[in-house]
Amino acid sequence: MDFAFTEEQEQFADAIRRFLMTEMTPELTRELWHSDSGRSDALWRQLADQGLTAVLVPLEHGGLGLTEAEWVLLAQECGYFALPEPLLDTALVAAGLLRSGVAAAPRAAARDRCATLLDRIAGGSARVAVAHPQETLVADAHVADAILCEHGGAVHLLLPAQAGLTPRASLDPSRRLFELAWTPGPATVLIPAHAAAGxxxxxxxxxxxxxxxxxxxxxxxxxxxxxxxxxxxxxxxxxxxxxxxxxxxxxxxxxxxxxxxxxxxxxxxxxxxxxxxxxxxxxxxxxxxxxxxxxxxxxxxxxxxxxxxxxxxxxxxxxxxxxxxxxxxxxxxxxxxxxxxxxxxxxxxxxxxxxxx
Incomplete structure (x- = not known):
């Protein structure tokens, strides 16, 4: 297996490193600790302008059509600068789920909803949280425009008004974690369990x-x-x-x-x-x-x-x-x-x- 990075992949990571070096300073981190949301809409917009929200989104949905191989370099840079924004949950995990949903959802309406969210993620107009069964708390649910949840193996899509959020303390003041209360039903099902396998x-x-x-x-x-x-x-x-x-x-x-x-x-x-x-x-x-x-x-x-x-x-x-x-x-x-x-x-x-x- 060849997992050496190409020159283009390394140049992309270098560009993101230079951007974060300027924008994501320890001073900004401390400032966000004392804000209500702990997040910066201006910084999110800048991340989208750099193409980071579009990395895993397919080309037909306004994305870059890249893979996890590119993300691994970019995520290292996010770690190096302790980026607090929910970039990876939205643009890596949620985008991957929605990308699979476009192909797997049996109903056209569900495929359209997945495609619409992918378009919004690529453009930077949506943050999407993921409530995985392996995670007892949901990160950044308070700023999410949608939350993808699991129930009985199916993928459910919640809007902010459909979820009750209880904040929970974290060792890291930059991580905003929430206990999620919601009621699954036919209206929340995005991809049924038989189509969501894997x-x-x-x-x-x-x-x-x-x-x-x-x-x-x-x-x-x-x-x-x-x-x-x-x-x-x-x-x-x-x-x-x-x-x-x-x-x-x-x-x-x-x-x-x-x-x-x-x-x-x-x-x-x-x-x-x-x-x-x-x-x-x-x-x-x-x-x-x-x-x-x-x-x-x-x-x-x-x-x-x-x-x-x-x-x-x-x-x-x-x-x-x-x-x-x-x-x-x-x-x-x-x-x-x-x-x-x-x-x-x-x-x-x-x-x-x-x-x-």
Whole structure:
């Protein structure tokens, strides 16, 4: 399998990195923490203008017609800058569900509703939240123009007036989570269960892939902050980064990051190509990325010493996001169980010679 990125894919990611470097600053993050919604309509409009809301939307619906392979690079950049907007839930998970719905919905009216929402997502005029059965709380339901829900295997579409929202606290002030109360009925059914087979599994894989990519972006940001601090902070007349103990802490994170990247990229390629083992690859990436981010948070905090956990430092923004995402779209136990089932059921060859079998 070739999962190397093309020059165009890398240029797209570079353009998004430059945009977020200018617009998504720690100062804006803190400002949004104190706003009612925690979200910026102006920033969402800018994200749409950059084409980020249209990445997974097919060309015939005003999108770019790209795949998860492009999204994995973009999601890493979103993680690096701790983007608070519900971009991945809308433009990756919801867009993927709706794209499948256009093809799978048995009724023309349902296909039209999916197509209309895809058009609006591509144009940046709609945020769509996803209430997956794996998630007990729904992120950003308070700013959603529509919510896709699961009941009995079917896909239901709720408008804001049809849902009761109860806010729940999060470790990360940027994450706005809600408990959803709603009543399923014939009027809310978008795609019946018999036509929605596999769609919720695909949504879980895309959500977990997006989280894994963000975790690696967060890892890189925490590593960069720790390196910068170790070069500036001095003890006994020289920078603490000159000491072997500090170097080893940061080197451990860098090594874990480099080992996790190809695992993530293989998962993205598997999803983009629709391979039967995509779920296994996504869970492997999710476990590797979570481990990497946890180590980065721990080592970066230690490098910063007693200042590491304080509110004033930017580091706490990225640590809290990494900790909060660790349980999103399936926790560590869930994804380890998925990997374990594939390895231990006797159907998988193991060993170096079977890596690309």
């Amino acid at each position: 769609m919720w599994d695909g949504a879980l894989d895309r959500g977990a892939l997006g989280v894994a990519a963000q975790l690696l972006g967060l890892t890189q940001r925490m590593l960069d902050l720790a390196i910068d601090y170790s070069a500036q902070r001095k003890q006994f007349g020289k920078a603490i980064g000159a000491y072997q103990a500090v170097k080893h802490l940061l080197a451990d994170v860098a090594i874990q990051l480099e080992f996790a990247k190809p695992v993530l990229y293989r998962a993205a390629a598997s999803l983009a190509q629709g391979l039967p083992q995509a779920g296994l690859h996504v869970s492997h990436a999710r476990v590797a990325a979570a481990r990497c981010a946890w180590m980065a948070a721990r080592q970066a905090m230690q490098v910063h010493g007693a200042m590491g956990y304080t509110w004033e430092l930017d580091l706490q923004i990225f640590m809290k996001r990494a900790w909060a995402l660790a349980g999103s779209w399936g926790d560590r136990a869930f994804h380890k169980a998925r990997v374990g089932a594939h390895i231990l059921d006797g159907g998988q060859e193991i060993g170096a010679g079977a890596t690309f079998a």
